[in-house]
Amino acid sequence: MLAAFEVQIRVLLHLYENVLSHPLRFPGATMTVTVVYDNSEATELCAAQHLYLKPIAKLMINVLLPESSEPMRPFSNWEVLDQLKSLICPDQFTTVRLSKSTKDFIRFEGEAETRSLVQILKAKLHGKIIKLNGLKTDLKVVATDAQGEWERFPREKEASSSDGAEEQDQDKSPDSIYFEGLPCKWFAPKGSSGEKPCEEILRVVFESFGKIKNVDIPMLDPYREVTTGGNFGGFGFGLQTFEAFIQYQESTDFVKAMESLRGMKLMLKGDDGKALACNIKVRRSQNFFHSPLSRWS
Structure with missing residues (x-):
C-alpha cells in the first residue's frame, strides 16, 4: 500500500x-x-x-457592501478576492471559494493548512477596509471561524435521549x-x-x-x-x-x-x-x- x-x-x-x-x-x-x-x-x-x-481549518469572510443611493461602478467578486489575498500576503489560503453573493454582502469560505493559521488570517482580515479602484465607498471585511453542521x-443526541430514545426497538x-x-x-x-x-x-x-x-x-x-x-x-x-x-x-x-x-x-x-x-x-x-x-x- x-x-x-x-x-x-x-x-x-x-x-x-x-x-x-x-x-x-x-x-x-x-x-x-x-x-x-x-x-x-x-x-x-x-x-x-x-x-x-x-x-479542517476554515474561515468565513464577509465583505459588506455599502448602502448608497449613488450609482457605483460594476466590480466582480474576483476583484474583491484579489484584495483579500493581498491583505493576508505572504500567507495563503489552501482553497477559497465564493459562498454567497447578495446586494448587502459577498461571502467567501477560505481554508488554510492549520487552525492556528486560520487565526492568523482572521486577525489580518477582520475589520479591515478594501479599496477598489474607481469605487468611492470602501468595503468592510468581517472574518469569523466557520461553523459546520x-x-x-x-x-x-440529547434531544433524542430526552424523547425516550432508550425505548427504541x-x-x-x-x-x-x-x-x-x-x-x-x-x-x-x-x-x-x-x-x-x-x-x-x-x-x-x-x-x-x-x-x-x-x-x-x-x-x-x-x-x-x-x-x-x-x-x-x-x-x-x-x-x-x-x-x-x-x-x-x-x-x-x-x-x-x-x-x-x-x-x-x-x-x-x-x-x-x-x-x-x-x-x-x-x-x-x-x-x-x-x-x-x-x-x-
Whole structure:
C-alpha cells in the first residue's frame, strides 16, 4: 500500500508544484484530495495503517457592501478576492471559494493548512477596509471561524435521549455511523491491488474509539456493489472510494467517535513524512443496514 501511496503523492506533488495552485478536485464528487504540507495538528487514528485525523481549518469572510443611493461602478467578486489575498500576503489560503453573493454582502469560505493559521488570517482580515479602484465607498471585511453542521450533533443526541430514545426497538441501532468517501487504497491489505477495502482493517482503524459490534461495507457485497463506491478519475489516475456502516457496542464509544471525527479530514502519511488528506462524510444512522438519517460534513 505504501509503495502505491508514494507514486500517488509524487504525482500530486508534481501537479501541485508545476500545474496547479490549488488542490485537486475530482469530477463528479465533493471529495477533495490535498497534499499536506503542515501536519502538526494531525492526531493519530491508526498507526498500523498510517492514518491520522487532520482538523479542517476554515474561515468565513464577509465583505459588506455599502448602502448608497449613488450609482457605483460594476466590480466582480474576483476583484474583491484579489484584495483579500493581498491583505493576508505572504500567507495563503489552501482553497477559497465564493459562498454567497447578495446586494448587502459577498461571502467567501477560505481554508488554510492549520487552525492556528486560520487565526492568523482572521486577525489580518477582520475589520479591515478594501479599496477598489474607481469605487468611492470602501468595503468592510468581517472574518469569523466557520461553523459546520457538526455543531448540531450534541443537541440532537440529547434531544433524542430526552424523547425516550432508550425505548427504541432492539433492531434499531442509534449507535451506528455511516461513512462515505473512504479511499479504498487506504483500507486495503498490503500487497493487494488496492481496489477493494478490507473489512478487518476498517474495524481495526475505527476500534480506536471502542469495541465495534458490526461492520458493513456494501462494496464487498456483489448484490449491492453496482450502486456503491465511486471511481473519481483525474490526470491519468483515479481514487476509488467506498461507503461503510459501523455499529459500536457501547453508546459512549459511538459518541466518542462522532466527537473525534467532528470537523476532521482523513490523512495518510508515508514513511518519509509526506501526506495526503481527503474530506470524508460522516452520518449518524439509526438503522444499521438502512439509509443514514442525519448528516454532518
